[in-house]
Amino acid sequence: MRIESGPTGERKVRTTLMLLMVAVFAVWFAYDGLVGYPAKNAREYRDQLAPEERETxxxxxxxxxxxxxxxxxxxxxxxxxxxxxxxxxxxxxxxxxxxxxxxxxxxxxxxxxxxxxxxxxxxxxxxxxxxxPTTSATSIATQKYIAVGLAVLAVYLLRFVMKVRNTRLVLDEAGLVYNGRGPIPWAAMKRLDSTRFNDKGWVDLYYDEGGAERALRLDEYHLALFDDIIDEICARKGFENPLPVGEPPAQTEKA
Structure with missing residues (x-):
């Protein structure tokens, strides 16, 4: 038995869209502060000149x-x-x-x-x-400050997106490894707390590490094979399974 799970497609899409949105707005504000607003003022300056002067x-x-x-x-x-x-x-x-x-x-x-x-x-x-002119120095500076703030946020989100895309959980005979944490041996797994599963979609796996109890959160939004992982842990350890049991297919009467 070996289950290897990456991130859910939904999480990859959402985090990538958030990154793209922030990056686009950063470019937008940077353009306004560095090019757009100064160009607007330059046009206003030119409009002060006589028509024949503007041409030359x-x-x-x-x-x-x-x-x-x-x-x-x-x-x-x-x-x-x-x-x-x-x-x-x-x-x-x-x-x-x-x-x-x-x-x-x-x-x-x-x-x-x-x-x-x-x-x-x-x-x-x-x-x-x-x-x-109409566009003040404060307005231009504000666009630049916002652009810098959004650029910093975009860098953070880029790192976060890479972290999401590198999500890996491996469950095999040696136990569980999640994003470099572990392995957590089967014998060390003590209980599964699913009290927040229905409203939050996560469970906490409690295990023993050096005589101290630790908790590892498993989130169905984060793991593509969440159901398979929980089913295997519960089956192997005898924990109560929080996942809904599928209804059997309806029986059709034979003629």
């Missing part, structure tokens, strides 16, 4: 240094500097030349913030306006 502007550079915080810190220095000194200060603080410029204005576009300077004789002058 090309790709508008996004400067990472352009944020609400960096502009608030820079503003006093810019306002106190002379018009001819301002542009160098701005480009140093924002990390590059203007994202776009024309005769009337300089535009500095960040991932979630923009600053527009009025130009006179090629130099930035008042008014100097900083503004956030």
């Amino acid at each position: 502007a090309g790709v508008l550079p996004i400067l990472r240094g352009v944020t609400a915080e960096s502009w608030e810190a820079l503003k006093p220095s810019v306002k106190s500097a002379s018009p001819t000194e301002r542009r160098a200060l701005i480009e140093k603080a924002f990390g590059g030349k203007p994202s776009y410029e024309n005769k009337e204005a300089l535009f500095y576009f960040g991932p979630a913030y923009q600053v527009k300077f009025t130009v006179r004789d090629g130099n930035p002058v008042d008014p100097m306006i900083g503004a956030a």
